[in-house]
Amino acid sequence: MVRAAVMPEPMVPVEIREFAEPTLQDNAVLLETVFSEVCGTDVHLRHGRLAGVPYPIIPGHVSVGRVEAVNGEVRDIDGNDVRPGSLVTFLDVHGTCHRCWYCLVAKETTKCPERHVYGITHSATEGLLGGWSERIYLQPDVHILTLPDGLDPRTVIAAGCALPTALHAIERAEISIGDRVVVQGAGPVGINAAILARLSGAGEVFIVDPVETRLEGARRLGVSAGVRIDPEDPGRHIRAIREMTGQRGADVTIEAAGVPQAFKEGIAMTRDGGRYVVVGHYTDTGSASVNPHTDINKKHLEIRGTWGSDLSHFYRMLDVLKRHGNDVGNGLGWDEMIGGVYSLGEVNMALDDVENGRLIKAIICPNGDRPSIVGYP
Known part of the structure; x- marks a missing residue:
């Protein structure tokens, strides 16, 4: 069984539920979650400020994970094979149709009416489609990005959703x-x-x-x-x-x-x-x-x-972090933004801390406080 934090409905505490280990579709990927973030959007979800959210949901739309299983030949955005053991992130937006007026004429994929978002527009009844979970199921149409060599997953999650949005x-x-x-x-x-x-x-x-x-x-x-x-x-x-x-x-x-x-x-x-x-x-x-x-x-x-971000912003995020991740100002790195690391059982506390401005960035570590990743102390 897989443990995940579920937001049952607005203004109700997040609770831990168990889910069956998923069976992978062709070209699907299963991740062991390393980190997921608590975003301002998650606070909005807590208060029911987003329309059309199919509660109950597993929040967490930007995450970093280690590939645990792959069914078929799956490639990342650079055309490299996605293999078990690789550290990856993924674009939370998927299902963009690439055939509507917004996609083909306006070239504004963030306005495609068919797009879906992990941790926001998927019900928990659909499976492990949010990052506040020990595992994340990546459907076949999800765009995967392998972390460059030497780029610490903490740096990526410290940037989180905010960096591609800011880009x-x-x-x-x-x-x-x-x-x-x-x-x-x-x-x-x-x-x-x-x-x-x-x-x-x-x-x-x-x-x-x-x-x-x-x-x-x-x-x-x-x-x-x-x-x-x-x-x-x-x-x-x-x-x-x-x-x-x-x-x-x-x-x-x-x-x-x-x-x-x-x-x-x-x-x-x-x-x-x-x-x-x-x-x-x-x-x-x-x-x-x-x-x-x-x-x-x-x-x-x-x-x-400015509405959301697309794959180009997510892709360039990793390049920015690789080049500047350890020196954004005064010799400090993006990691400086992390104000707290929380377990699955502490997600309500993390939401409170973000909502009340007690820190800049809160991250969720669903598989323990000390994940077995290179570079993590």
Whole structure:
């Protein structure tokens, strides 16, 4: 039997259930889970903020695992055979049809209506299709990526879902060398966006957040300045950003906060003729009031949304981590983001810690606190 953490329905504690060891379809793969992450999306799932989720579910949409069994000839994205013993990750999105208008004409596969997502759109009744489990069943259409030699699985899961999402946001931002960039939100997506902005040539990167411990983490990882949002003086961070940018505002602002008031504040922190990229609003948290004349047209402001990530972002994530994983700022690596490692029995605690901003990144280790992987102490 295989143990997995199951979210029965919104606002109900996650519980541990047992599942039968699966029989593999042709070209399917079974992983022993090494790490899975706790993402902000999992907090949204806990509160029922995503539409169409088929509870009960096994959460965990980005994971790293060791190949335990392969049925048939399965190849990774680079065309290499997937063999037992290999350390791999996989794109959580699968089932993209590659025949609809969004796939073929718009070239926007993240909007394909047929796509499915591990840990989110699969019911636990369908099997081990989420990472908060001792085993993960990879269906035949799942895109598998073998970890490059020397890349620690901890580094990959520390980046998690946030890095490919941030890669998409940076792609949308089109940062130029020397740009001043503001990132709203010092959670995983925000910090990854700040790191990538620096790697893209930004001259200065500022990050704003209400939680000082998260700002301190961002400062350690190399941002130019971390500015706290003060509830007693709501406009202080906006004034601070404008002062640090010669009263003009940022060339590019990236919203990774996920709260409605951030939208209007982000516009205020962006210079005339600048670009505003919205990536944090994965769920509907409410509306924000803007004036189309003063906030957009008169500012000559460009606003771009960002929805999810695709295989290209996931693939490039591994390349970024291989090149820069141990030195994202001040000689520190992505591993610095890991604030806690939790067992399957501690997933409710992990969700609480993420929801309350006690750490940047929480990871689940379903097969014990000390998995037998190279590089793990």
